[in-house]
Every structure is written in structure tokens, then in C-alpha cells.
Amino acid sequence: MSSSSVPEIKPSIFITLSVNNSDGVRVTRTMRTTDKLRDLTSFYLAMVSAYGRGAGEGIFMHYGRIVSGERSPPDYDMKDGDEITFFMTSKRSEFVTLKIKGEHGCIFTRTMGLNDRMQDLTEFYYAMVPTAKYGRFMYNDMEVDGELSPSDYAMEDYDEITFFPNSKQSLFVTLKIKGAEDGRSFTRTMDRTGRLQDLVDFYNAMVPMAENGVFMYNGRRVIVLKSPSDYKMEDGDQLIRRQRDMFVTISVECMDIFRHTHTLRRTDKLQGLMVLCSSMVTKCGRGCSFIFKGRLVHGTQTPGDLELQDGDKISMFVLVCG
Known part of the structure; x- marks a missing residue:
């Protein structure tokens, strides 16, 4: 050949x-x-x-x-x-048992809900070790965000979180605040326990033409009534201001057995979120209907179509799975 x-x-x-x-x-x-x-x-x-x-x-x-x-x-x-x-999509336990490894090798164990805030666990550690006033909690080389949950980190039983103590913190912290659209950045030193509203007011005063927006830190929306200390902010950390109408954070709830919170663009179709939530509750990934303010939600619709606002809830009902 x-x-x-x-x-x-x-x-x-x-x-x-x-x-x-x-x-x-x-x-x-x-x-x-x-x-x-x-x-x-x-x-x-x-x-x-x-x-x-x-x-x-x-x-x-x-x-x-x-x-x-x-x-x-x-x-x-x-x-x-x-x-x-x-x-x-396999059904998981509603609880998880986690460990915190502190100074001198001391280990503390606690069971908590998969959707509970990680701050509950860190506060438990501080209560057990009152001398540990300042520090960082690390999981898989990431700093633990107290507003997230074990479910957000896909944690499983007996996963370990390590506490790294800091030296005594300064009473003040220097932060940056930047506009995502125009790139303008401003820096200000403030009281570590003061409200972040003061920093936001400072930015709005510097940029008087800026309409109301949302401020993000490490990918999460900032609650301005909280303080830099609440978010474990350090010198040089940066907040990003985005237009309010770009993103919306909503929750999908199914009676008392399921709750999923998700941030998406107002122009994103809801199909992907609906399929994901259905799959977390039913093995077949189908057989669910979604209702918002008495109206059936369709996957081709967007948050903008439904005029969804931050904190709004979509109810999910499980039907017969064929």
C-alpha cells in the first residue's frame, strides 16, 4: 500500500x-x-x-x-x-462538623448548619479563646468570609480551618474606594470600628455626579452600616462602586427545606439558576415551578423583566418528577 x-x-x-x-x-x-x-x-x-x-x-x-x-x-x-x-445534586446533610485549629495546636470542633454564617463559628472560637482578639481564619488558602456559609465553601465533615493571630491592630485603617465605570480612586483613613457609611459619604461628596450605587468588597456587596473591623479589612484594601442596576441579589426558596441566594446581572436569563436550584432539590433536575408575586417565572425571563430588587424571593414548588 x-x-x-x-x-x-x-x-x-x-x-x-x-x-x-x-x-x-x-x-x-x-x-x-x-x-x-x-x-x-x-x-x-x-x-x-x-x-x-x-x-x-x-x-x-x-x-x-x-x-x-x-x-x-x-x-x-x-x-x-x-x-x-x-x-x-445529591441530597446532603443539613449540618456539617468543622474544626478550627488555633494557636499551640489547640483544636476546637463544632457542628453547624450548612447555610449558617461562618461568623457564628469564628465567634465561637473567640468565646472559647478570649485572648485571641485579632486574627484571620483560613480554609484551603482562602480567608474565610464571615458572611458566607459552609455550603458556599463546599465544606464537608471535619474540614479544618486554621486561625492565624495578628499582632495588635491599629485603631485606624486606610482604605481605597474606586468607581468601576470611571476608574477614579480615592483613599481615606478612618476608624476601624466606624461605619463604612462614612467612607461612602466621602466618595459621594468627591464625586457629586455619581448616582446611588452599590459598593463591593472581595466580590460581595458591602453593608454600609457595618465597619471595616466587621469585614476584617486591612490597610490598602479596596472597595469598588458599581451601578446599582447592573446586579441584583435574590433568593430561591422551597418551603423550609431549601434556600439558595444568588447574585446575577439584571440582563441574565433565569434559566440557569432555575435548573441549578431544581437539581439541588430533585434528582431529575425537573418537576419544579417558580413563582414570583403570584406569577409563574419562565427561564427566558431576566431579573429586569420581573423588576426584581435586591432581597426579593422567588418561591419554588416541587411537582411530580416524571
């Missing part, structure tokens, strides 16, 4: 995709563009199970769309290097 009869292999017939989850586990594989995505998802589940990282039940999503294993990459307009995210 002559070499001219050997079929040419073109790079374009292959694609490299990754699957990751909230724990940071990532599995990458190269496949043919004509292969079914079942090959990739089954490969991912087999890999994580083989190394004791059981994936459990879940759904695979690509840019807000649920991935079907019976389809191929072109069906979802996937490109080389794209990522697919795996969301766990």
Missing part, C-alpha cells in the same frame, strides 16, 4: 475539553469532535471515583446549558479548551 493511500489526520477533528467542580477537581481529555460527550462525562466520573473523590449525582453544564451525554461538542458550539462544570 502506498503512503498516498493513508488517510490524512486533520487537527480540526479533535477537541480538548475539561470538566471541573466546586472543589477544584479538574479532568481534561482530548476527543474527536464527533464523539458523544458521554465519553467525557463517564471518564470524569470514573477518574474522581478512582481517587476517592466520589462525584455523586449531578449535572454537567456548559455556559448555562445542561450537557447531554448523547450529543457531541459541536452541538454546544464547544471550542478547544472549553470547560464543562459539574454540579453536585
